[in-house]
Amino acid sequence: MYYIIEDTINGILMGSIYGLTAMGLTIIFGVLKVVNFAHGSMLMVGMYLAYWAVTLSGMHPYLAIVLVAPAMFLFGYTLQNFVIKPIFIAEKNVREPLTVIIVTTGIWYILDNLTLLIFGPQYRSLADNPLNGQMLEIGEMFISVPKLYGCITAVITALGVYWFFQKTDMGRAIRATSMDREAASLMGINQYKIYNVAFGIGAATAGIAAVTLVPFYNVFPTVGVLFDIKGFIIVVLGGLGSIGGALAGGIIIGIIESVGPQFMTATWTEAIVYGLFLVVLFVKPSGLFGQKHDW
Amino acid sequence: MVLLEVRGMTKEFGGLRAIDSLDLTIEKGQIFGLIGPNGAGKSTAFNCIAGAFAPTAGVITFNNETINGQKPWNLCKKGLARTFQIVKPFASKSVLYNVMVASFATTNSRQVAEEKAIKVLESLNFADKKDILSSNLTIADRKRLEIARALATEPKLLLLDEVMAGLRPNEVDEMVEVLKKIREQGTTIFVIEHIMRAIMALSDRIVVIQFGKKIAEGTPKEIANNENVIKAYLGEDYVAA
Amino acid sequence: MNYKNINKVALVAILLIAFGLPLVIRSATYLHILVLLFFYAYLTTSWNLVGGFAGVLPLGHAAFVGIGAYTSTILFLQYGISPWIGMLVGGVLATIAGILIGLPTFKMRGAYFALATIAFAEGFRVIVENIDYIGPFKINGPRGLQIPPLDIGLANFMFASKEPYYYIILIMLVAVVVLTYVISRSKLGYYLNAGGEEPEAAMALGVNVARAKLIAMAMSSFLTAMAGTFYAQFTLYIHPKSIISLDLSFEIAFIALIGGRGSIAGPILGALLLRPVGDFSRIYFGDTLPGMHLIIFGLVLILVMHYQPRGLQEPLTRLYNNLIRRITHNTTGR
Numbered sequence: 001m002y003y004i005i006e007d008t009i010n011g012i013l014m015g016s017i018y019g020l021t022a023m024g025l026t027i028i029f030g031v032l033k034v035v036n037f038a039h040g041s042m043l044m045v046g047m048y049l050a051y052w053a054v055t056l057s058g059m060h061p062y063l064a065i066v067l068v069a070p071a072m073f074l075f076g077y078t079l080q081n082f083v084i085k086p087i088f089i090a091e092k093n094v095r096e097p098l099t100v101i102i103v104t105t106g107i108w109y110i111l112d113n114l115t116l117l118i119f120g121p122q123y124r125s126l127a128d129n130p131l132n133g134q135m136l137e138i139g140e141m142f143i144s145v146p147k148l149y150g151c152i153t154a155v156i157t158a159l160g161v162y163w164f165f166q167k168t169d170m171g172r173a174i175r176a177t178s179m180d181r182e183a184a185s186l187m188g189i190n191q192y193k194i195y196n197v198a199f200g201i202g203a204a205t206a207g208i209a210a211v212t213l214v215p216f217y218n219v220f221p222t223v224g225v226l227f228d229i230k231g232f233i234i235v236v237l238g239g240l241g242s243i244g245g246a247l248a249g250g251i252i253i254g255i256i257e258s259v260g261p262q263f264m265t266a267t268w269t270e271a272i273v274y275g276l277f278l279v280v281l282f283v284k285p286s287g288l289f290g291q292k293h294d295w
Numbered sequence: 296m297v298l299l300e301v302r303g304m305t306k307e308f309g310g311l312r313a314i315d316s317l318d319l320t321i322e323k324g325q326i327f328g329l330i331g332p333n334g335a336g337k338s339t340a341f342n343c344i345a346g347a348f349a350p351t352a353g354v355i356t357f358n359n360e361t362i363n364g365q366k367p368w369n370l371c372k373k374g375l376a377r378t379f380q381i382v383k384p385f386a387s388k389s390v391l392y393n394v395m396v397a398s399f400a401t402t403n404s405r406q407v408a409e410e411k412a413i414k415v416l417e418s419l420n421f422a423d424k425k426d427i428l429s430s431n432l433t434i435a436d437r438k439r440l441e442i443a444r445a446l447a448t449e450p451k452l453l454l455l456d457e458v459m460a461g462l463r464p465n466e467v468d469e470m471v472e473v474l475k476k477i478r479e480q481g482t483t484i485f486v487i488e489h490i491m492r493a494i495m496a497l498s499d500r501i502v503v504i505q506f507g508k509k510i511a512e513g514t515p516k517e518i519a520n521n522e523n524v525i526k527a528y529l530g531e532d533y534v535a536a
Numbered sequence: 537m538n539y540k541n542i543n544k545v546a547l548v549a550i551l552l553i554a555f556g557l558p559l560v561i562r563s564a565t566y567l568h569i570l571v572l573l574f575f576y577a578y579l580t581t582s583w584n585l586v587g588g589f590a591g592v593l594p595l596g597h598a599a600f601v602g603i604g605a606y607t608s609t610i611l612f613l614q615y616g617i618s619p620w621i622g623m624l625v626g627g628v629l630a631t632i633a634g635i636l637i638g639l640p641t642f643k644m645r646g647a648y649f650a651l652a653t654i655a656f657a658e659g660f661r662v663i664v665e666n667i668d669y670i671g672p673f674k675i676n677g678p679r680g681l682q683i684p685p686l687d688i689g690l691a692n693f694m695f696a697s698k699e700p701y702y703y704i705i706l707i708m709l710v711a712v713v714v715l716t717y718v719i720s721r722s723k724l725g726y727y728l729n730a731g732g733e734e735p736e737a738a739m740a741l742g743v744n745v746a747r748a749k750l751i752a753m754a755m756s757s758f759l760t761a762m763a764g765t766f767y768a769q770f771t772l773y774i775h776p777k778s779i780i781s782l783d784l785s786f787e788i789a790f791i792a793l794i795g796g797r798g799s800i801a802g803p804i805l806g807a808l809l810l811r812p813v814g815d816f817s818r819i820y821f822g823d824t825l826p827g828m829h830l831i832i833f834g835l836v837l838i839l840v841m842h843y844q845p846r847g848l849q850e851p852l853t854r855l856y857n858n859l860i861r862r863i864t865h866n867t868t869g870r
Contacts, residue, residue: 035647087841098593098646099841102793105786106841109834113827121826221827225782229658232651240647267666274659281652282640345740371742383737385730387846396730399723400742408723448742 006141007258013147015254019238019247020154020209022231024076024202027161030241031178031198032088034097037104038079040228041111042203046072046210047219048115054126054214061129061215062149068207076203080196083107088192108224116221123218131215150212157208158247161201165243174198178241233277239287248289252276297356298323298452298483299344304353306336306343306507313339315507316353321452326474326484328498328515330491332527336507337487338380341454344485345377346370358451371400374451378441378458380487384429390416391425393440397447415447418480419473435466439473446477453477455486459493467493495519503527542860554706558699567698571770573811574705575763580791580803581712582759586752587789588797589725591732592642593650596657597788600630600757602664602780604764609681609774610673612692619693623765627758634757635750642746642753654782661780680775683768693769701770708766709804712759716800719755728752729798787814790833794840796847805849810836 025039036042049071050064084103091097126132134145165171177184177194185191217223234253238245253273260269280288301319305312313336321327331337343350349364356362357375376397385393394412395405402408416422421439424432429440438458445453455474459467471493478484488494494501495515503511503524511521518524561567579597587594607629608622637656641649665678674681688694695701719725730738731745738745768774778784795806813836814829821828844850 029647033645033647035650083838087845090842090845098591099793099845101593101647101650102789103838103841105790106834106837109830109837113830113834116827117825117831229654229782233655236648236651236655240645265666267662270662271659271666274655274662277655278637278652278659281648285640285644285648347736347740366744367739368742368744371740377740379737379740383734385733385737387733388729392726392729396726396738396743397741399726403723405721405723408726444737444741 011255011258015251019250040224044224072207077200080199245289376450377454577807596653604761630761796849
């Protein structure tokens, strides 16, 4: 029985990190109404940044947040401003420009394969970082310390993003744009600048997620794809556009992946996750925690 | 003969009551006007009648059939067509293509659909622009395209949502003539409009709503002299004066 | 000669060249490349029925290829049923799957449909990769299925040379292009385009948008599954990583988008342009610069979306029309 509790706790911890990786996806969708297929690749870029920052300087892995999060914000901001924005402008008459989704797919292909070209296909890991393999012993249970740190970081990030959207002027402008872009632009809000900032914030959360992953997860060029597809499932489960939903969706998947192998082959849990996704689409398409009829 | 009857129609969004037990009766062959200040719930009323939203309460009868909560495409086939306040042309397609989508509502043959579409365009003096991309049309022509599409579905009742907004005065006069012509050809018209001059000239009967509630009903003349209406539009001060 | 006649002549000329090519090209390697090119053009044209006309973005069509390939192969290996019949059975199964995905998602924003198709395809791949049997049917997990080339002949959809495959896929391609043409000029075609562009307006004009999309999706999945059977018979070996991969799903979408979705020539042009780019950069950069062809794909995709969001068929059609106009002008001028 202890195993189940232990697995559940570790599942919740890993799941909240999944939620953190998907948070940017849901933020960007909420504002731009576009699924960012390059999100996993941004996470991958963040992981390489964190990996090299820690490796070269020898700093504590979590200190890399100070560097990676702002760098990723800039990266996302620039990417949106120079590559994605022109498409939005060209298609401003289109209700839901699929061309933007396609461009993010192009960015994904380029980022992943450029990384492959530069760093090669090998797996890298921060073998001798202070968090590696650390376990917390509670009774007979072992709880992974880096995942615990990741979980705490995810919750803090979610609260921070929530606070930003509720309390700051920029946050309010972003929310206004996400509700009605025409009305917001009539109020003098520059829609495209809002998109840049939202994209930047999405990228920054991916950067934070990257930092939490690097102490215990391998870094390689296609690492983003795993999180990409997981992220899509998470945000639909939680409700596209909902930040709390992303966290909840991530935790659900984390628990299934962690507890599932007690009862079946590990690979089958993957199939269960996909099945759950399709069931939710049928039964409650707005997601388990999505409130608004925004589809 | 009564074509459309609305009894006690209510629509709530969350806690907000956008329409509050509205009653309307439209006779066949009428031009019926619906006016009210901004945000009074006019478009919401249209959306409920045309099937875009299901009303929270009330009964809508069209052509002796209850149509509450029916889907817009089925209502369209039953003879209820509408235009949108914010025009929605199929932007990458020509005017003719746009109208043909609508004329397919009553036929499966491409040839018949094309003939009908051209006939509608001709009746609106619009046929010379049939090959223009709808995204290249002027505002006035886009409004005209909205009407052409709605007409091509061969409606018994035409719901027009502010088809004159944004038009120049001479274009408004033109539109008034167009609508009169449509009525003469046997289509009943239910119109939301902001331009008082036009709606007063057109309507046989007008309903005024404010905050989702009916505050007056009558002929254009009666409405123009109604105290409640003047209050709603101009504020309390003007009533005394 | 007027414009319409020239178009007809050009069309006949292209068809004659396509059907005559195997008489000139004797190399099995080149024929193989051509067969795959037509295979991709066929897949993309089938994709285009829903991805182009209906204005949504399916990103899991590899699942239908997989359903087609596995169905006909299992029926043939275990029950000796001709792949020609298996092709139709696979089509029906894929249609059911396509409708099941479309049913909940076509009423929502396009993003949901795109994500649902990916999840379905990935889920299907995971299942196929992880099980050896579904009931009595042998799937054989990640090892895939091999078709022993014993009874060669038309009835078994198996041939010793490339030519028969070439003609089969060419005829399939021509058929699906004709079908697309007919649909684009029919009520369904108008309804799909309208519903894809402005769903609200379309609904108000009598269009049941979700139903039109479902019909398109059903046809598209059926046709895609048929290509799966063709691929299985052509290579005589299928395994989940090769035919149910996300890469295949995305490549189909990329070809359509770069060629021009929603148009009839777009998917074919896209396959003609992109397949060789992929093949050659794989050959020339494959060892020294891994992934180079995917970087090129990504770049081309972004550039095309920037400068020709309706795809390359638009400027190419314009070029062709100008050329024809000049020719007709000169001949009538004489």
